[in-house]
Amino acid sequence: MAETGAGMELFRYRGVEKCVLEMIESGALRPGDRAPSLRSLSSRLKVSVATVSQAYVELERRGVVEARPRSGFFVRPQARRSATAPSKAAPATTSNTVNRGALIRMVLDTVGREDILPFGVATTAEELLPVKQLARVLGGVVRSAQRRAVNYGTVIGDPELRRQIAFRAIDSGARFEPEGALVTSGALEALYIAVRAVTRPGDTVAIASPSYYCFLQLLENLGLRSIEIPSCPECGVDPAELETTLDRFDVKACILSLNFNNPDGSLTPEDAKRRIVSALAKRRIPCIEDDVYGDLYFGAARPRTLKSYDEEGLVLHCSSFSKTLAPGFRVGWLAPGAFFEKAFEIKATTNVSTAMPTQLAVAEYLRIGQYDRHLRRLRGALHEQMELMRACVVEHFPPETKITKPTGGSALWLELPGLDSIRFFYEAKALGVGVAPGVVFSARDKYNSFVRLSYGSLWTTASEEGVRLLGALAARQLAGARD
Amino acid sequence: MAETGAGMELFRYRGVEKCVLEMIESGALRPGDRAPSLRSLSSRLKVSVATVSQAYVELERRGVVEARPRSGFFVRPQARRSATAPSKAAPATTSNTVNRGALIRMVLDTVGREDILPFGVATTAEELLPVKQLARVLGGVVRSAQRRAVNYGTVIGDPELRRQIAFRAIDSGARFEPEGALVTSGALEALYIAVRAVTRPGDTVAIASPSYYCFLQLLENLGLRSIEIPSCPECGVDPAELETTLDRFDVKACILSLNFNNPDGSLTPEDAKRRIVSALAKRRIPCIEDDVYGDLYFGAARPRTLKSYDEEGLVLHCSSFSKTLAPGFRVGWLAPGAFFEKAFEIKATTNVSTAMPTQLAVAEYLRIGQYDRHLRRLRGALHEQMELMRACVVEHFPPETKITKPTGGSALWLELPGLDSIRFFYEAKALGVGVAPGVVFSARDKYNSFVRLSYGSLWTTASEEGVRLLGALAARQLAGARD
Numbered sequence: 001m002a003e004t005g006a007g008m009e010l011f012r013y014r015g016v017e018k019c020v021l022e023m024i025e026s027g028a029l030r031p032g033d034r035a036p037s038l039r040s041l042s043s044r045l046k047v048s049v050a051t052v053s054q055a056y057v058e059l060e061r062r063g064v065v066e067a068r069p070r071s072g073f074f075v076r077p078q079a080r081r082s083a084t085a086p087s088k089a090a091p092a093t094t095s096n097t098v099n100r101g102a103l104i105r106m107v108l109d110t111v112g113r114e115d116i117l118p119f120g121v122a123t124t125a126e127e128l129l130p131v132k133q134l135a136r137v138l139g140g141v142v143r144s145a146q147r148r149a150v151n152y153g154t155v156i157g158d159p160e161l162r163r164q165i166a167f168r169a170i171d172s173g174a175r176f177e178p179e180g181a182l183v184t185s186g187a188l189e190a191l192y193i194a195v196r197a198v199t200r201p202g203d204t205v206a207i208a209s210p211s212y213y214c215f216l217q218l219l220e221n222l223g224l225r226s227i228e229i230p231s232c233p234e235c236g237v238d239p240a241e242l243e244t245t246l247d248r249f250d251v252k253a254c255i256l257s258l259n260f261n262n263p264d265g266s267l268t269p270e271d272a273k274r275r276i277v278s279a280l281a282k283r284r285i286p287c288i289e290d291d292v293y294g295d296l297y298f299g300a301a302r303p304r305t306l307k308s309y310d311e312e313g314l315v316l317h318c319s320s321f322s323k324t325l326a327p328g329f330r331v332g333w334l335a336p337g338a339f340f341e342k343a344f345e346i347k348a349t350t351n352v353s354t355a356m357p358t359q360l361a362v363a364e365y366l367r368i369g370q371y372d373r374h375l376r377r378l379r380g381a382l383h384e385q386m387e388l389m390r391a392c393v394v395e396h397f398p399p400e401t402k403i404t405k406p407t408g409g410s411a412l413w414l415e416l417p418g419l420d421s422i423r424f425f426y427e428a429k430a431l432g433v434g435v436a437p438g439v440v441f442s443a444r445d446k447y448n449s450f451v452r453l454s455y456g457s458l459w460t461t462a463s464e465e466g467v468r469l470l471g472a473l474a475a476r477q478l479a480g481a482r483d
Numbered sequence: 484m485a486e487t488g489a490g491m492e493l494f495r496y497r498g499v500e501k502c503v504l505e506m507i508e509s510g511a512l513r514p515g516d517r518a519p520s521l522r523s524l525s526s527r528l529k530v531s532v533a534t535v536s537q538a539y540v541e542l543e544r545r546g547v548v549e550a551r552p553r554s555g556f557f558v559r560p561q562a563r564r565s566a567t568a569p570s571k572a573a574p575a576t577t578s579n580t581v582n583r584g585a586l587i588r589m590v591l592d593t594v595g596r597e598d599i600l601p602f603g604v605a606t607t608a609e610e611l612l613p614v615k616q617l618a619r620v621l622g623g624v625v626r627s628a629q630r631r632a633v634n635y636g637t638v639i640g641d642p643e644l645r646r647q648i649a650f651r652a653i654d655s656g657a658r659f660e661p662e663g664a665l666v667t668s669g670a671l672e673a674l675y676i677a678v679r680a681v682t683r684p685g686d687t688v689a690i691a692s693p694s695y696y697c698f699l700q701l702l703e704n705l706g707l708r709s710i711e712i713p714s715c716p717e718c719g720v721d722p723a724e725l726e727t728t729l730d731r732f733d734v735k736a737c738i739l740s741l742n743f744n745n746p747d748g749s750l751t752p753e754d755a756k757r758r759i760v761s762a763l764a765k766r767r768i769p770c771i772e773d774d775v776y777g778d779l780y781f782g783a784a785r786p787r788t789l790k791s792y793d794e795e796g797l798v799l800h801c802s803s804f805s806k807t808l809a810p811g812f813r814v815g816w817l818a819p820g821a822f823f824e825k826a827f828e829i830k831a832t833t834n835v836s837t838a839m840p841t842q843l844a845v846a847e848y849l850r851i852g853q854y855d856r857h858l859r860r861l862r863g864a865l866h867e868q869m870e871l872m873r874a875c876v877v878e879h880f881p882p883e884t885k886i887t888k889p890t891g892g893s894a895l896w897l898e899l900p901g902l903d904s905i906r907f908f909y910e911a912k913a914l915g916v917g918v919a920p921g922v923v924f925s926a927r928d929k930y931n932s933f934v935r936l937s938y939g940s941l942w943t944t945a946s947e948e949g950v951r952l953l954g955a956l957a958a959r960q961l962a963g964a965r966d
Contacts, residue, residue: 108638108831126630135629138840139622146618147609152810155591185668185813189834200706201684214832221832223683327635328839330668348591349697349704351672355838356811357621 014384014459016045016055021064021391024075035065035073062464064395086264086402086415088232089446091241095204095227095249104213104440107425113434117466118457120425120434122262122410124323125458128381130365130374134326137368138361149357155348157183157333158356161363165333168366172294173308174317176335182343183333183354187292187320188214190334193350194316195253197342198286199224203252206245208237210413210441210450212262212290215255219443226443227251231261233404233413236268239275246283253286259303260293263441263452264413265406267297270304277309284314286339291319295375297408298383313338321362323410323456324375329358382410382455389455392464396471398478410456411436416474418481419449427473433466497867497942499528499538504547504874507558518548518556545947546878569747569885569898571715572929574724578687578710578732587696587923590908596917600949601940603908603917605745605893607806608941611864613848613857617809620851621844632840638831640666640816641839644846648816651849655777656791657800657818665817665826666837669810670775670803671697673817676833677799678736680825681769682707686735689728691720693896693924693933695745695773698738702926709926710734714744716887716896719751722758729766736769742786743776746924746935747896748889750780753787760792767797769822774802778858780891781866796821804845806893806939807858812841865893865938872938875947879954881961893939894919899957901964902932910956916949 019041023029038056042049056073059065065073107120142149148158156162162178169176184190191214199205201223207215209228219226227249229242236258245251256276258268268276280287289306297303307317316339320332331354336343347353365371390412393403402415421437428435438450453470457463502524506512521539525532539556542548548556590603625632631641639645645661652659667673674697682688684706690698692711702709710732712725719741728734739759741751751759763770772789780786790800799822803815814837819826830836848854873895876886885898904920911918921933936953940946 105828105831123635126634129633131629131633134633135625138625138632142618142621146614148811149621150612150614150617150809150811151609152606152805185834185838188832192833214835217828218832221828322635326633328631328633328836330834330836330838345588345700345704348588349671349701350675350833351668351813352697353811353813355668355813355841357841357844358838361840 014388016041016047016052017059018384018387019045020055020059021387024064025391025394029075031075031077033075034071035075037072062392062395064391084402085233085404086413086450089209089228089230089442091230091244092209092228092444095225103422103437104217107213107436107440116429116432116434117462118434119453119466120436122323122454122456123327124378124382124410124456127458128378129326130370133370134329134361134365137365138357141360141364142357145360149360151356153353153356153359155182155344155353157181157354158359158363160367161331161359162333164363164366169305169307169335171302172291173304174310174335176307180337180340181333181335182340182347183331183359184320184347185330185332185351185354186322187290187318187332188218189350190318190320190332191215191255191288191290192218193334193343193346194288194318194336194339195219195222195224195255196346197316197336197339198253198288204249206242206249206251206254208256208261209444210263210438210447211255212257213436213440215290216440216443228442228444231264231266233264233266236261236266236272237276239272239279242276243279246279246285251285253288254280255288255290256306257290257293258306259291260296260406260409262293262409263411263436265404265409265411267303267407273304273306274309277306277315281310281312281314286314286316288316289318291317292323293409294319295324296379296382296410298379298386299407303408307335310337316343324378325362325365325371326358329362330355331358331362385455385459386412388459389453389463389467392467393453393471396468398471398475400478401474410454412453412455414451414453415449416451416478417449418478419451419474420477421448421451424451424473424477427477428470431469431473433470435470497864497871499524499530499535500542501867501870502528503538503542504870507547508874508877512558514558514560516558517554518558520555544944545875547874567885568716568887569896569933572692572711572713572925574713574727575692575711575927578708586905586920587700590696590919590923599912599915599917600945601917602936602949603919605806605937605939606810607861607865607893607939610941611861612808613853616853617844617848620848621840624843624847625840628843632843634839636836636839636842638827638836639664640837641842641846643850644814644842645816647846647849652788652790652818654785655774656787657793659790659818663818663820663823665819665823665830666842667803667815667817667830668813668834668837669805670773670801670815671701672833673801673803673815674698674738674771674773675701676817676826676829677771677801677819677822678702678705678707678738679829680799680819680822681736681771687732689725689732689734689737691739691744692927693746693921693930694738695740696919696923698773699923699926711925711927714747714749716747716749719744719749719755720759722755722762725759726762729762729768734768736771737763738771738773739789740773740776741789742774743779743889743892745776745892746894746919748887748892748894750786750890756787756789757792760789760798764793764795764797769797769799771799772801774800775806776892777802778807779862779865779893781862781869782890786891790818793820799826807861808845808848808854809841812845813838814841814845868938868942869895871942872936872946872950875950876936876954879951881954881958883961884957893937895936895938897934897936898932899934899961900932901961902934902957903960904931904934907934907956907960910960911953914952914956916953918953
């Protein structure tokens, strides 16, 4: 368990940084103020003086504080800057054929490239995943259940895994039987099956705007049209706006990711979720829910799923272990409600069943009871990485930059009025920094002045340098735009 | 390597059985003849006298030979019967919407049920798969390549695996670069991607008749029409008949499995394959090739793939390791030729990428050079199982039964004039024996007097008893039909 020790030390040190940055951002510490002493922070945060000292050295290196001989650390003048949330888009007045494929492939091209900082892709750093433990569990299950690992599994998936998935759904307020869940090769396959189960080519599907680009790519690929409902970074999807859209357009299905929508990180309030489910049910419109970030909340309680408000079986709930455990395992699930039979058929004719060894490994990992503890640590780490990246953006980006403050998920959403996000993407890539240009998050040309930065990768000095480079690049581009 | 020892002993003993059965079937041994002595067979087949003795005891138990005190073994009177191949269907005159879903689900319902003999499903017995070795290799790669196993792989799949796949393709006469292959979750996913890459809903796709029922299910699920080209159990698909169909119908693509077509086991001759590729190329019609049985030939040389005759990139070659290594691993591939970009997009939007641990395990298994040796043993075992099951059918089924003698693959195709295969399926299931009723292998009501029996499972006394039960059941049904 070497990873745990190293990880905990890292998190402690980051915790101190985060605390100081929050005091600065909240105004509790102003430029020129003396920062709390090593001793006081040490006792308040219950970490060693050495850890606090390390954090201050780091904050000094980043220009947030400065050391004055015999006097301690002081907040530097430029350390605080205002940061407001980006704006919400205007409602759509027409539906679109979706055509973002080429642009999205360009972004995906940077996935897994070691020469590019991975701010452009929403993956969780492997340092935050229980890699060794999963490898051990996988090795164990293939030894003890060789025959089950090698033979065909059933179309719906391993019974123990489905039992664990159904059991965990209770945390999000939902109840479905293990027989009501279908194991899929990741959440995207769940979404693909769900979309095919409830639409035909040419149909119109309502999605939030901005939305995860893979939704757009999927709709494009299946010959579907999209109609975009504005998502507000601070309050998610407004049920009234959804209803207006449903009244005006012949919407056949809806794809929503209301718990930390990717890219704007918005969390739609519980009451709004309830109203959304009811508005869709009233019209008998199936609702495809993507909840891959639901477990990655920074607040006190897990937000509920749309599935938990579903009384008619119209919610097709999709999720996975890709953001929280092992993306390479490709284990996700679909609880398709009333559309089970159709979903079953599509799974059976797409690839028969999901790979068994990884199903068995995830089932065993859940069974031995390590998952919740891991999730707690992961949430803490992501929360801290978000704060660190956000503070760094606030510090290095032009003053007109607007930025979200997500309460979960893995990405920041920035608006830089006047930016050309495609040009920004290419220039950043040339500097070795990946970003996701805003344009890929809508089928309409709406977000070209937006950029998504993922904080899923471990925060290092290289990350900091990357954000600094992006900030300088943005400043140059905006200055050029003003000329 | 305990499995190898036991396996080899089993195969030796089977080899003797097979040799005697072949002599009986060829007429070299006639009813009443004295069978070769233990000593002569032992020296001829290079096995111990004990092994030959064991084989004779088994053949006696099955009623093929009888022991006469102090005289040795003699062929029993009913041991030989003629067995001709089933008939070929007439060419189709119209295309069909495909609607076999419900019937196929009924057959698939018996998959993995331990209370039903698995003659109904085309799987390879786990006793013939290198289960322990694969488990060891998988355990090893997840230890040594933990990070690669857990993280996202690329859309196209592990480079080493693709290199091995491209290298192995040379055996079948084909050449494509590792970059020209896309790793998929089994061959069915490769087919699904291939079909979607070259068709739109409503299009007509030419398939052989009979064809693997999953092709029909896939076409039905994607809203496609099929036009059936007769496949002859003894000579496969006739290029002239294909050309006639292409001239009469607006065919947008073709799905062919010319190496041991499932269910009729037919092998289309090389010259016919060449003409088929050329006929399709002349009309610019993409050809989707399913080659999952290509490596399971009983003859001297591996049959070539359609891909090996493809000069235009119009052949989309699909295959997998599911019949030869590990169905539960879900590792297959697609070499989509000119349709690479479209195939890439469909894979990316279906499930992003194939599970990494199983990809790494298969790549490593191929790399360490065990696969060819395993394939040789597997082919030998399947060949023997085919002979044993076939002899048993000849022995126990009504005399009017026609049966194939496949030169590869894993299934026998039986025609019983007057049989109702759906009723037969239900009655056999009630007796604990799975069969695949002929009707599921065509979208037209063509094969209701046919049954497919898979010999992929290990041949045991239970198998023999199962075939005996089926024979009696068929006799009763045919007698009833004549009344």
